[in-house]
Amino acid sequence: MALLGKAVIPAAGRGTRSLPASKVIPKELFPLIDRPAIQYVVEEAVAAGCDDIAIVTAPGKEALAAHFAFDPALEAALRSTGSAAQLEAVRHASALGPLTEILQDEPRGLGHAVACAEEFAAGEAFAVLLADDLLDERDPALATMMAIHARTGASVVLLIEVPRDKAQLYGSVDALRVDPAALPGEGGIPSDAEIHHLTRLIEKPAPGEEYGTLAIVGRYIFTPAIFDALREVGRGRSGEIQLTDAIDALARRALAEGGGVYGLVFRGRRYDTGDKLGYLKATVQIAADRPDLGPDFRSWLRTYVENRGDES
Ligand code: UTP
Numbered sequence: 001m002a003l004l005g006k007a008v009i010p011a012a013g014r015g016t017r018s019l020p021a022s023k024v025i026p027k028e029l030f031p032l033i034d035r036p037a038i039q040y041v042v043e044e045a046v047a048a049g050c051d052d053i054a055i056v057t058a059p060g061k062e063a064l065a066a067h068f069a070f071d072p073a074l075e076a077a078l079r080s081t082g083s084a085a086q087l088e089a090v091r092h093a094s095a096l097g098p099l100t101e102i103l104q105d106e107p108r109g110l111g112h113a114v115a116c117a118e119e120f121a122a123g124e125a126f127a128v129l130l131a132d133d134l135l136d137e138r139d140p141a142l143a144t145m146m147a148i149h150a151r152t153g154a155s156v157v158l159l160i161e162v163p164r165d166k167a168q169l170y171g172s173v174d175a176l177r178v179d180p181a182a183l184p185g186e187g188g189i190p191s192d193a194e195i196h197h198l199t200r201l202i203e204k205p206a207p208g209e210e211y212g213t214l215a216i217v218g219r220y221i222f223t224p225a226i227f228d229a230l231r232e233v234g235r236g237r238s239g240e241i242q243l244t245d246a247i248d249a250l251a252r253r254a255l256a257e258g259g260g261v262y263g264l265v266f267r268g269r270r271y272d273t274g275d276k277l278g279y280l281k282a283t284v285q286i287a288a289d290r291p292d293l294g295p296d297f298r299s300w301l302r303t304y305v306e307n308r309g310d311e312s
Helices: 037-047 072-081 084-095 110-115 142-152 164-169 225-233 243-251 276-289 294-307
Strands: 006-010 052-057 100-103 126-129 133-135 155-161 171-178 195-203 214-222 261-265 270-272
Touching (some): 006 110, 037 052, 037 126, 126 142, 133 214, 142 214, 142 261, 155 171, 155 243, 195 243, 214 261, 225 243
Antiparallel strands (some): 133 270, 155 214, 171 195, 195 261
């Protein structure tokens, strides 16, 4: 089965929810313990088989690609001080690169950021991963999404189940459950995978306008037809080019014309680092699970919470 080689990571947004910390440091570079958020998603893309990765960046966000660049002076210094673990950590990050940089000159929305990757995609299907939406590496989803794409030829998005009163925060989807065994071809999809065929999507619906409780999160596989769809939809809500509007256009289009959209429901561990509380929770959860820090951190955290009593 052909795996997708290309992945695009849009990271050119303003990060307004994380201001003032994101004024100079891109929120995609905020550390979760000792790795910046973007490194987690690049590692996820590589683990799923992507070997050609691009970051969509903005003027002033050069540090994003620099994080993955080879730094011979730093490596030489670590070699001479004998810090083997630190040298390995630095080498690991640069071995993930170099990444292709695609410039989005102005933040005109996630849809526009994806549209900027048309030349990079060069007529092939590609994955899109958002760096403020982290999936725990123990719960991978991208490989199954790739298998759904390989077997159907359609685009694929990742879905989560949300409470109805939170549907306004996401892209909401109208969906029909599909038995994985009924998809063409074979292999690559666990038999218990919850797959839906999407018929309509709406971005951040007003209360009562949502299609249900399934919502899109930041993993996508697109056929090249997404670029025509993005051109068709133009500027939507708040003057930005909305990716969800273009996915809605694909969902209404026939498979033979590059259309068709499937959704895979994700029930694993996920960290939304784009807002302050989500970022804080992600840091605590990742630290608590790390073999090197977890035991001490969990014991400190338990004492800390107990000592605070019920001040909560
Ligand atoms: P978000 O909406 O989470 O990021 O977009 P944002 O716009 O930077 O943050 P807020 O809402 O103002 O706080 C998801 C991803 O898409 C990228 C962002 O960098 C983020 O990683 N993005 C968003 C772009 O690359 N370009 C855009 O025009 C908008």
